Amino acid sequence: xxxxxxxxxxxxxxxxxxxxxxxxxxxxxxxxxxxxxxxxxxxxxxxxxxxxxxxxxxxxxxxxxxxxxxxxxxxxxxxxxxxxxxxxxxxxxxxxxxxxxx
Amino acid sequence: xxxxxxxxxxxxxxxxxxxxxxxxxxxxxxxxxxxxxxxxxxxxxxxxxxxxxxxxxxxxxxxxxxxxxxxxxxxxxxxxxxxxxxxxxxxxxxxxxxxxxxxxxxxxxxxxxxxxxxxxxxxxxxxxxxxxxxxxxxxxxxxxxxxxxxxxxxxxxxxxxxxxxxxxxxxxxxxxxxxxxxxxxxxxxxxxxxxxxxxxxxxxxxxxxxxxxxxxxxxxxxxxxxxxxxxxxxxxxxxxxxxxxxxxxxxxxxxxxxxxxxxxxxxxxxxxxxxxxxxxxxxxxxxxxxxxxxxxxxxxxxxxxxxxxxxxxxxxxxxxxxxxxxxxxxxxxxxxxxxxxxxxxxxxxxxxxxxxxxxxxxxxxxxxxxxxxxxxxxxxxxxxxxxxxxxxxxxxxxxxxxx
Numbered sequence: 001x002x003x004x005x006x007x008x009x010x011x012x013x014x015x016x017x018x019x020x021x022x023x024x025x026x027x028x029x030x031x032x033x034x035x036x037x038x039x040x041x042x043x044x045x046x047x048x049x050x051x052x053x054x055x056x057x058x059x060x061x062x063x064x065x066x067x068x069x070x071x072x073x074x075x076x077x078x079x080x081x082x083x084x085x086x087x088x089x090x091x092x093x094x095x096x097x098x099x100x101x102x
Numbered sequence: 103x104x105x106x107x108x109x110x111x112x113x114x115x116x117x118x119x120x121x122x123x124x125x126x127x128x129x130x131x132x133x134x135x136x137x138x139x140x141x142x143x144x145x146x147x148x149x150x151x152x153x154x155x156x157x158x159x160x161x162x163x164x165x166x167x168x169x170x171x172x173x174x175x176x177x178x179x180x181x182x183x184x185x186x187x188x189x190x191x192x193x194x195x196x197x198x199x200x201x202x203x204x205x206x207x208x209x210x211x212x213x214x215x216x217x218x219x220x221x222x223x224x225x226x227x228x229x230x231x232x233x234x235x236x237x238x239x240x241x242x243x244x245x246x247x248x249x250x251x252x253x254x255x256x257x258x259x260x261x262x263x264x265x266x267x268x269x270x271x272x273x274x275x276x277x278x279x280x281x282x283x284x285x286x287x288x289x290x291x292x293x294x295x296x297x298x299x300x301x302x303x304x305x306x307x308x309x310x311x312x313x314x315x316x317x318x319x320x321x322x323x324x325x326x327x328x329x330x331x332x333x334x335x336x337x338x339x340x341x342x343x344x345x346x347x348x349x350x351x352x353x354x355x356x357x358x359x360x361x362x363x364x365x366x367x368x369x370x371x372x373x374x375x376x377x378x379x380x381x382x383x384x385x386x387x388x389x390x391x392x393x394x395x396x397x398x399x400x401x402x403x404x405x406x407x408x409x410x411x412x413x414x415x416x417x418x419x420x421x422x423x424x425x426x427x428x429x430x431x432x433x434x435x436x437x438x439x440x441x442x443x444x445x446x447x448x449x450x451x452x453x454x455x456x457x458x459x460x461x462x463x464x465x466x467x468x469x470x471x472x473x474x475x476x477x478x479x480x481x482x483x484x485x486x487x488x489x490x491x492x493x494x495x496x497x498x499x500x501x502x503x504x505x
Contacts, residue, residue: 012326013335014201016298017307024311
């Protein structure tokens with residue numbers, strides 16, 4: 001499928017791709033702080049409805065799902081912290097990555 | 103039917119864009135480029151040219167608009183000078199790396215500081231490493247013809263082309279210019295066929311983050327290689343583009359009776375000294391060569407049209423077959439801290455191809471200081487005297503300057 005879309009480009013002379021997950025690789029490794037969602041504070045979880053969703057809306061990398069609860073994809077989340085800043089319920093907090101080292 | 107008009111260099115450029123059926127023009131006015139884009143905007147406004155004219159807030163934006171439009175498959179044009187070209191610098195690299203056949207007119211002007219609007223090749227020479235093809239013109243007919251050729255070259259090899267001509271000396275001087283019949287142009291220059299287009303119905307990512315290494319996690323990305331592969335292909339294309347450039351020129355010559363070559367020779371056959379220069383400097387040198395011939399000195403002129411890709415082998419072969427002992431390179435530009443760019447490149451070409459000649463560099467007409475025949479004759483005599491005195495290691499000299 002991916003291949004087919006670009007198969008008519010016979011001479012690959014510039015860098016071309018199609019929109020796919022993780023086009024630039026697993027950018028999660030860039031993160032120094034990790035957003036952690038506390039579902040007990042999340043408005044969507046509390047009302048069991050797709051409400052608020054500001055974290056999903058504001059995430060510049062599209063790594064937060066529009067679900068109950070919202071799920072954060074740590075493979076690609078760069079740890080910018082916008083979700084934590086925007087969450088009106090203060091359900092997301094940024095934690096230092098060193099807390100998660102294996 | 104072709105017709106002959108009396109046009110400034112800028113207006114000749116605008117007429118060429120009209121003939122090329124340019125589809126998107128984005129430009130920001132700057133002296134001495136402005137009349138070119140003013141006439142283009144009039145062509146668009148009066149419906150003589152079916153194009154989108156985008157007014158932008160800077161030259162950086164002008165090139166960005168051209169990049170975006172070219173990515174959707176449109177034939178694009180912009181024009182600028184000096185500090186405007188410098189402001190485009192980042193996007194010049196982008197246009198070349200993205201392999202977009204944008205054509206731009208660079209109306210050569212000195213780069214500030216101090217402020218100066220007169221002719222000088224510093225602006226385009228400072229952009230020589232961006233991956234653009236650079237063609238220099240000697241007169242207004244050549245500007246018109248070169249822009250038409252530039253689109254054909256650019257769209258065959260997917261590289262942007264800068265058509266350079268001297269500010270005021272060409273841009274604002276009126277000369278007769280033959281405007282080619284539209285049907286004949288259409289036959290010479292077919293519509294642009296992009297190898298990839300941005301299309302909302304078929305989304306693509308162009309010029310994505312491209313790693314130092316080749317990715318194997320997505321087969322469709324793998325075939326494009328990493329950053330070095332993309333850049334290698336640009337270099338390979340440019341180094342092997344001489345055939346295309348010459349073929350386009352030849353076809354143009356067959357169709358329209360005017361052909362320019364990669365460089366033009368003037369009285370070089372028996373010459374002891376050959377002046378190598380670009381643009382209007384080379385034109386002026388031909389007059390000096392004629393007067394010197396009357397005085398008993400055999401001097402030829404080599405006018406270089408194609409500066410990038412640099413025709414090193416062609417120039418070296420020419421030098422090898424030439425009887426001249428000495429090449430006099432006159433630059434209206436300077437790589438500060440060393441010498442004129444053409445002088446450096448020419449010497450490197452001779453060295454690579456094992457051709458031994460005396461090469462003397464001179465700087466003349468910087469910042470638009472008037473260049474005349476007497477100064478060029480003085481240069482030839484300086485070189486002649488240096489050679490006769492056995493001074494073989496003459497360094498680049500700045501002419502007609504208060505020291």
